[in-house]
Amino acid sequence: MLKVLFIEDNPGDVRLTKMAMDELDELGGIPITLQVCPDGEDALCFLRKSGKYSAEELPDIILLDLNIPKRSGMEVLEIIKSTAEWQNIPVVILSTSGSVQDIATSYRLQCNSYISKPVDIDRFIDVLKKTSIYWSSLISIP
């Protein structure tokens, strides 16, 4: 079971991600549970297990959009990678931004990988599937 925290405010992208995970599940891949947090503050509450998240477990992997409300994705990345309890959780940036600056800063802040969201829906789903297979089957994570 792979526990994925998806920090994303776009409902359409959340829906597509769920579709990709469901397709993978039907193909007999590792089951994935998806926790969605729509903004940076909510994501930090989830990781701190505060309030409504007190019974939750830490995720195995985090998918992070850079363009989220309340706290930017970059701020959230920096906090995660500088907090001992969370630092080892792989963070995959999943962003519409293809800016050279965003890419450079994200890697400097030690994101584990950076994927630009394809505009084409089929390609987006394909990218999500490849991402899931990589982190659930090829690579070992803490």
Next chain:
Amino acid sequence: MLEVLLIKDRPGDMRLNQAKIKAVGLDKRIRMGEVGSGQAAFDYLAQEAPFELVELPDLIFLDLDIPRREGFETLETIKTDKFFRSIPIVVLSASKAKEDMIRAYSLNANSYMKKPKDPDQFIQAIEGIISYWEINQLPNLRV
């Protein structure tokens, strides 16, 4: 085409080297340099002699099984360097010890793969890793 640096010991390990890359056709997708020690890796990244003409890699494969202590030291040194820390590093290890994996991630390894013993499975896994990094945006440090 991805520029890849492989840091490994044991020249006799034929499971991953230039010849193997070419044999399975991966040379059409990656250009791979090889070094056999942590010091050589730093010289390569800094384009010091004899590596003056190499390209800075987009991706590094670091075999932890260069003597284990050196593997972790090499990882730490690259990932604390202000410039080179941005280069993604995929750590490869024969170790089944969970603490080795945790230590690698705590030193900011981007990914950690346990090396399959079977040579065919190993090269298939490497191909899978390359396929993933081909869909990633990578920091272009060469400009």
